[in-house]
Amino acid sequence: MFYRLFALFSLIFCSNLYGGDIWLTWQNDPTSTMVISWLSSKETKPAHLFVSYRKYGSEDDSWSKFLSTIIPFPADEDKFICYAELLGLEADTEYEFRIKNNEEIYRFKTAPNTIDKPISFIVGGDTLEDNTSLFKVTNKRAAKYEPLFVAIGGDIAYAVTNTKEDPRRWQKWLEIWFETMRIDSNRLIPIVAVPGNHDVRGGFDRAHKDAETFYALFRSPTRREYTVLRFGTYLSLYLLDSGHAIPVNGVQKVWLQEELKKDALMLHRMAVYHVPAYPSVSTLDQKYCARVRKHWPPIFDKYDLHFAFENHDHAYKRTHPLRNNKVNSKGVVYIGDGSWGTNPRLPIQAPNAQYLAETRSEQQFCYVTISKKKRSIEVVTPDGRVLDKYSQTIKKK
Ligand SMILES: [Fe+2]
Known part of the structure; x- marks a missing residue:
């Protein structure tokens, strides 16, 4: 109610508002919804509060016209x-939209209901530390793959240093994302995100x-901090907070x-979060890694998670399948370690870590490509080299 009143107030009194960069997210069923958000200032015109x-x-x-909710x-x-969640959309369908009449038209695509053909998406993390060209070049390579969506595992804009937050860094990130993450020049690629220590004031x-700010950009005004997105009956994607604004233990763990x-019965089960349980640069006993490892992998083991995408260490790593902290062919594969747009570090744990x-x-x-028969990952550098390939064949029960 507060946000609706705020929207009406803004419509009446803020007659000169300006529509800025646009980004897409999902908060609910990716087969029938889409959240369109854009940043506005007091110069925005009322027409810019509607999406058609x-x-x-x-x-x-x-x-169809839809009035956005305005969030500070x-x-x-x-x-x-400006936040507009479109509902009741058709699955596996392209839509076009515009923020006001006669302005540029953009497109988005909903997820399919079923997995009749392979579906691909991209996961990475630690995206814009200092060097915008490192961010841009990876974005451009990722967009060429035409993913259904991109999942970002935290440390997004590095807007937070210790307890200070610099809003210009979020704005720069949104601007570059909007410019670069497109298919065929005007189809925007949805982002789903989790927070990292540089997205939360104070870090841990x-x-x-x-x-x-993270929640305002990537969660709905009423949605909880951690969530699961279910794509039909073929993919569950768990978006978790590895101890930044929400404890790893406690209600999040119970919910998970x-x-x-x-x-x-879900065909593919995957999780995305920031701090690695099985690090490649940090030591295994680093306190935040050890905390994640204590609480989550036992649950992943119990319910047969397939992939856990980890970040934060600024290198590339893939573990062996692990169960109960030991190599086991039926275990969970932990992959990532987050170096989308950062200068990569040396994975110094590699010689000592059996995992x-x-x-x-x-x-x-x-x-990541998923189908009825397989789940596979290609690890790609900004210049298009494939660093690693890994796949699992789905066994019939
Ligand atoms: Fe981090």
Whole structure:
């Protein structure tokens, strides 16, 4: 109610608002919804608070209009986020939309209901530390793969240093994402994200209020901090907080266990979070890694998670399948370690860690393809080299 009133107030009094960069996310069913968000300032015109949309290729002029909810942008009091969650969309369908009449038209695509043909998406983390060109070049390579969506595992804009947050870094990130993450010049690629220590004021063991900007950008005004996205009956993607604004233990852990229990028949089960349980650069006994490893892998083991995408260490790693902290062919594979747009570090744990199957000091992302028969990953560098390939064949029960 507060946000609706805020939207109406803004419509009446903020007659000169300006529409900024656009990003897409999912908060609910990816087969029938899409969240369109954009950043506005007090110069925005009222028309910029509406999104018009229709199925791509419609011949008549039947645009549906939807009034966005306005959310304060916590990092900058002169800015607002316009948030529009479109519901009741058709699965596996392209839509076109515009933020006001006669302005540029963009497109998005909903996820399929079923996995009749292979589906691909991308996972990576630690995206824009200091060097924007490292971020841009990886974005451009990722967009060429035309993924259904991109999952980012935290340390997104590095807007937070210790307890200070710099809003310009979020704005720069949104601007570059909007410019580069497109298919065929105007189809925007949805992002689903989790927080890292550089997205939350104070980094670790903080509270909801310390991650206000992250939530305002990547969660709905009413959605909880951690979530699972279910794509039909073929993919569950768990988006977790590895101890930044929400404890690893406690209600998040209870929730994770309950949700994984529901997913016994889900074809592919994967999790994305920031701090690695099985690091490649940090030591195994580093306190935040040890904490994640203590609480989550036992649950992953119990409910047969397939892949856990980890970040934060700025290198590439893939573990052997692990169960009960030991190599086991039926175990969970931990992959990632987050170097989308950072200068990569040396994976110094590699010689000592029996759990690591592959490590590299390279910028990279994981290109994931799932089908009825297989789940596979290609690890790709910004210049297009494939660093590693890994796949699992699905056994019939
Ligand atoms: Fe981090």
